[in-house]
Amino acid sequence: MSFMKLTTAQALIKFLNQQYMERDGKEQKLFKGIFTIFGHGNVLGMGQALEEDSGDLEVYQGRNEQGMAHAATAFAKQMHHGQLIACTTSVGPGSANMVTAAGTATANNIPLLLLTGDTFATRQPDPVLQQIEQPYNLGISTNDAFKAVSKYWDRINRPEQLMSAMINAMRVLTSQGDAGAVTIALPQDVQGEAYDFPDSFFKKRVYTINRKRPTDRALNEAIELIKSKKKPLIICGGGVRYSEAASTLREFSEAFHIPFAETQAGKSAIESSHPLNLGGIGVTGNAAANSIAKSADLVIGIGTRFTDFTTASKHLFQSEDIDFITINISEFHAGKLDATQVVADAKTALHALMEELKDAHYKSSYESEIQEAKASWAVELKRLCETNYGAADFKPEVAGHLDEELAEYEEIFGSSLTQTAVIGQINKSIDDDAIVVGSSGSLPGDLQRMWMSKTPNTYHMEYGYSCMGYEVSGALGAKMAAPDQEVYAFVGDGSYLMLHSELITSIQEQKKINVLLFDNAGFGCINNLQMGNGIRSFGTEFRMRDLKTNQLTGSIMHIDYAQSAAGYGVKTYTARTMEQLLAALEDAKKQAVSTLIDIKVLPKTMTDGYGAWWHVGVAEVSKNDSIQSAFAEKEEQLKKARQY
Structure with a gap:
């Protein structure tokens, strides 16, 4: 048996380069590349290994650890699990930022490899920078938080442990029925430690998607x-x-x-x-x-x-x-x-x-x-696509706001666009093979109901975790998987504010994505949920604090998202009328750089209901009659549901 003296990090990169996936007779490299954000916990180990010899792995520079891991998840999803992108970060907050992304991948059964920096295995410099000290267990680090959201978790405290750990990691990453996030915690001293790895560890490994037959x-x-x-x-x-x-x-x-x-x-x-x-x-x-x-x-x-x-x-x-x-x-x-x-x-x-x-x-x-069911829905879909705030018979799709409150939005935004009409127009205007990406808020419901998919595999929704912040990062991942198709991220203003950092990465990588930002000045979906269950609007609209009452009941905030994104180098537009939206959609198709359309839409103009009930926690005790009624209704509907 022959051996190769490598650091743990070098051996890991060499191993990743030798993994292949085969489906229906077609074989390709399993790992296209690796997203990186370097810090003291990985730059001298994983960073050195990648700089010296990354093999065929393309190295991408992320902007936010959660964002780059979402992009990797979206890439794997769009590739139907056939090819992956790994992610490496530093110890501490760099690793912690990816916990949400790990949960997103695992909830959706999407393979995602996370290579997280960790504290020193020797413990000599403890507490090292960014280390969390637990007096009851000195072996715990930030990376232990990944255990609840990973399908496989391991910590490499000695170089030779890498071999069994990665073979098990591949077992999960290539599983057809039990894939999800795999976290390999890499103490920074062990990353640079050398070991004589047997050549057999680096042999070409081909994982075949076997089509299991039923008994x-x-x-x-x-x-x-x-x-x-x-x-x-x-x-x-x-x-x-x-x-x-x-x-x-x-x-x-x-x-x-x-x-x-x-x-x-x-x-x-x-x-x-x-x-x-x-x-x-x-x-x-x-x-x-x-x-x-x-x-x-x-x-x-x-x-x-x-x-x-x-x-x-x-x-x-x-x-x-x-x-x-x-x-x-x-x-x-x-x-x-x-x-x-x-x-x-x-x-x-x-x-x-x-x-x-x-x-x-x-x-x-x-x-x-x-x-008959399809024909009836086609009539309703046409109505949704033609909703007009200026019509004499206009009513919000979702009850809750008074007419004067809608007028307040119209005055501040200078817009009378309804969300359903905007979606209908986008559906008609973009290319038939364009990929639409979404994740959270009211947009997934509107899109699942309203969107007419014309080409297979063009609807890309993350809804197993409904993770706010996936949308823009997910669009980048989808574009990396399908570079010849236009990709559109449908995102609400609340989710956009949580995470849109990989919009900059899309410019760096010259992977054009289109962000359709629906600005209704708040967390509109949750505002619907609370008001639909008897609670007044509370903490879900983006309003200024009223200094007289000290409550968040002041005027609606107005944010110019287009101006902000333009500073990144994004081609931007603002749409307050349907004519402006149409012009923006057409011009965006001509651009080579990523685009953002800041679409000002009226609240309560998203879709609502259609014969389905959702069991949510309603307060059993309240002074509010409407909440008491909501609880009674919940109890009544629960009687009609299966118990398990």
Whole structure:
């Protein structure tokens, strides 16, 4: 056996360069590159290794640790897990900044490798700069916070530990059913420590995405259950996209006349115009999908986690005869809702089911219900796209604000744009193959309901964690995965203020993204939630402090986001009218640099409801009659929901 004397960091970089992914006969390097923000905890170890010999890894300079990790997550998501970007940071706040991103990746089952600097393994200089000292355990550092949000976590206290740690890390990063964040904590002294690593550690390793077949027993149970049902409904989850099973799902749905609805992660697997595509389902779903769901006698969940938004807190499916089938590569997710479980690759499982059901001449019993539901929703969608504040019969989509309060917004913003009309216009104006990215606030609900996907894999929503601040960073990651397509980040003003640092990175990398900033002067989605449950507007609008009452009830703040972004070198626009928006959208297409359109929209003009209930914590005791009523309504709806 031969050996190679390398530092721990050098060995790690060499190892990453030798990892490959193979899917359906196509092989490529697993790691495209590595995002870096250097500090004292990694610059002399990981930094030295990358500077001396990064191999084929492209090195990217992040601006915020959370932002660059979000970009890496979005890259992996857009690449259907087939290629990754790692992230390295310093010890202390640099590492802590990535905890949120780790949670985002893990909640969405997206592979993300985090290489975090750590305190000294020798403890000689303790407490080192940025070290948190815990008197009860000197071995704890900031990086222990990652344990709750990582699918695999390890600390390399000796160089030779790197080998077993990275082999296990790759096991998780290449898992089809249990991927998520992997955190490898690297004490800064160990990063620079040398060891004689065996050459075998650096051999080429190819990870194959194996299309796991369902067992005969699971297949037969699912077939018999489907054959006994008249009105099944498919829920298309993110697993359909990651399995690249969209064409198989289309064939399956058409063969047996079974409609399908989309989760946030599954949307755009198949174009929205397909006759059997009901669109978004659940709390942020539309009337077509939710109405069909309430009468379905079988739900076939394909690659979905069945979150509370998808099932409307287990309240959506109201048929007394309802049963569930899960097709999922993850045993954990397949086991939800007491379902008949088919633990298998989505594409393979659908093919197997299709063969048997064709032999049985199965067809659903739907007649005109699907077409009628879609037609009814098309009328409502047209109304949403044409909402006009100046119309005599205008009413806010969401109740809560008085007319004089809306007038206050109009006066300060100089705008009468409604959020739904803006989304409708953007949908018509941008390229059919443009990728739209979002994550939090009211926009994901509006987009899941309203957005008409015309090209597969162009709807990129992070909603497993609904992480504010993902949007701009996610757009950069999506652009890195699809450099020939335009990418648009849909982001509210509240989320934009939380994190938009990688907008600068997009300029540095010459990866043009387009930021569509919906400014309604506040956390509008949560303002809806509180006011819809009996609470007055409190701490969710961006208002000045009233110095007489010492409350946040003063005038609405006006922020010029376009002027701010222009200072970064971004091409910017401000839209207060539909004409200005159209002109900005058209001009943005001509730009080579990243763009931002500051769109001033009226509050309470986003979509609302459509037959789904969401279980949220409402105060059981209150002096406020409206809160008491909200609690009583919650208790009544809970009686209609499944308990587990």
